[in-house]
Amino acid sequence: xxxxxxxxxxxxxxxxxxxxxxxxxxxxxxxxxxxxxxxxxxxxxxxxxxxxxxxxxxxxxxxxxxxxxxxxxxxxxxxxxxxxxxxxxxxxxxxxxxxxxxxxxxxxxxxxxxxxxxxxxxxxxxxxxxxxxxxxxxxxxxxxxxxxxxxxxxxxxxxxxxxxxxxxxxxxxxxxxxxxxxxxxxxxxxxxxxxxxxxxxxxxxxxxxxxxxxxxxxxxxxxxxxxxxxxxxxxxxxxxxxxxxxxxxxxxxxxxxxxxxxxxxxxxxxxxxxxxxxxxxxxxxxxxxxxxxxxxxxxxxxxxxxxxxxxxxxxxxxxxxxxxxxxxxxxxxxxxxxxxxxxxxxxxxxxxxxxxxxxxxxxxxxxxxxxxxx
Numbered sequence: 001x002x003x004x005x006x007x008x009x010x011x012x013x014x015x016x017x018x019x020x021x022x023x024x025x026x027x028x029x030x031x032x033x034x035x036x037x038x039x040x041x042x043x044x045x046x047x048x049x050x051x052x053x054x055x056x057x058x059x060x061x062x063x064x065x066x067x068x069x070x071x072x073x074x075x076x077x078x079x080x081x082x083x084x085x086x087x088x089x090x091x092x093x094x095x096x097x098x099x100x101x102x103x104x105x106x107x108x109x110x111x112x113x114x115x116x117x118x119x120x121x122x123x124x125x126x127x128x129x130x131x132x133x134x135x136x137x138x139x140x141x142x143x144x145x146x147x148x149x150x151x152x153x154x155x156x157x158x159x160x161x162x163x164x165x166x167x168x169x170x171x172x173x174x175x176x177x178x179x180x181x182x183x184x185x186x187x188x189x190x191x192x193x194x195x196x197x198x199x200x201x202x203x204x205x206x207x208x209x210x211x212x213x214x215x216x217x218x219x220x221x222x223x224x225x226x227x228x229x230x231x232x233x234x235x236x237x238x239x240x241x242x243x244x245x246x247x248x249x250x251x252x253x254x255x256x257x258x259x260x261x262x263x264x265x266x267x268x269x270x271x272x273x274x275x276x277x278x279x280x281x282x283x284x285x286x287x288x289x290x291x292x293x294x295x296x297x298x299x300x301x302x303x304x305x306x307x308x309x310x311x312x313x314x315x316x317x318x319x320x321x322x323x324x325x326x327x328x329x330x331x332x333x334x335x336x337x338x339x340x341x342x343x344x345x346x347x348x349x350x351x352x353x354x355x356x357x358x359x360x361x362x363x364x365x366x367x368x369x370x371x372x373x374x
Contacts, residue, residue, distance in 0.1 A: 020201070022194060022273075037205050047204065048103055048111040050142060051085040054128050054135040055162045055171055056117030060153035061087050063190040067197070068277050080200060083111070086130070097131050104145050112200070113146035115139065115156040119177060120169035127169040139177060148182040148209055149174055152196055157185035157216070158295035175216060182209055185216040189292035192273055195221040215295065217267070226263040226289055229271045232256065245286070256283060257306065262291030265307040 017038065024034040053061075082088065083103035084096070091099055103111065117135075120127040125134030133141075143149060151157040151174045162171035175183055186195050199218055202210045210218040227233065235241070235255040242250035242259055250256075257264065263271075266289055274281045283289055291297030291307070301307070 022198075037201055046079065046081040047147075047200065048081045048083050048107040049085075049114055050083055050100065050103055050111050050146075051088075051114040051116065052135075052138060052142060053086050053130075054115065054117035054119050054139075054156070055169070056153065056155050056160075058087055058116070059190040060116045060188075061085070063275075064193045064196065066276065067193040079197075080112075083107075104142060108145040110147055111145065112203070113142050113149045113181075114152055115149060115174050116152050118155040118159050118162040118171035118173060120162070120171045121177075122168065122170035136177065139174065143174075143178045143181050146181055148184060148203070149178060150196070150199060151175075151183060151185045151187075151216075153191055154187040154189050154292055154295070154298055157187040160189070161299045164299045183216050184209055184212065184218060186221075187215075187217065187293040187295075188268065188270075189290075189298060191293070192221075192270065192275060194273055195269070213267070217293070221269045221273075222267045222293060224267065224269070226266050226268050226271050226283075229269075230263055230283060231271070232283060250286060256286075256288040259288045260302070260304040260306055261288035262294070262297050262301070262307050263289040264309045265297065266291040266294050268293040 017034070020038040021034045024037050051061075084100045086096065089096060089099070117128075119125070119135045119139055121136060125136040128135040130138060154160045155162060155171075156174050158173045159167075159171050159176075160173075162169060163173075173185075175185070184199060186199060188195070195218065198221065199210060202218075202220075210220055213219050213222055215222075227236075230236075232253060232255045235253065236257060240249060240254045242254045242256055244250065245259065250259075255261070261283065263283065270281045270289070271283065274284070288303065290303055291301070297307070
């Protein structure tokens, strides 16, 4: 098949397969399953999507517009049926409202409701109104008929910047208002568009939503801390930190923890699935992570403030990273003895725990959770 042939609809075959492989990797599925993902995207009916905008900057939609694998036109025409989106749809006014209500009525129980932006509750919700209705009213009209609600961005997921401080509009996330529908939070400011696309493809492939963490985020995208896969992690482990923007350490790519990087406390896949289709993310270009996927970090901790973590610098048995002079740093024999002693104490503790009667998994440190990974 020619690489420029359409597969499906207007999406070139090569781009379509690339999208499916990327989504399969993001979801943590075996590589061989990309064919199953592709088959589902081709054969499954396009899920109707209703996209509502509330208190937001449209940055989440803008990030989607900047994706190129697929382009937003291919997304709308080939993968989903975007029935209502106030920024992208051609219609406006009464025509747009008619499209919204017709889609809700025709696809009740089947459509995916995407919400972008926080919802203000103060003074009966007057701080955000569309078509004469408040955001609260619109959400309560659309949510009951949705198969699931996808909250794109930190504002709709957790309230975002609108909910910080005195919160004059009493802005909240969707989860504070909708309690009877499945909710998937895809936070970020903005989130990576491929996390949204992968969630939709997961739903098409398996006919169910992905596993979620305690904050309602897909585990395949938010199951690990950024810090675990950061390219600056070796510098962190070795105790090499940038002390100021533009200093020698910053120029050499040293760890940004001391400049306020929130990566050690932030769950996201930014360091793996990067942005703009050119392989960049904030830390790679020298700016600390601001924790935009976390409800208790973004806009609540100053950018320069360090998050509290265990062992922000290597423990004392490591030799200093800048060791140059002979005789400096911990004596190897001393380090070895200390290490043996610590190991003996830990080993004795584990053996004693195993001998306790009726020891529970938490007492022995063992886990009996053998649920297969998806």
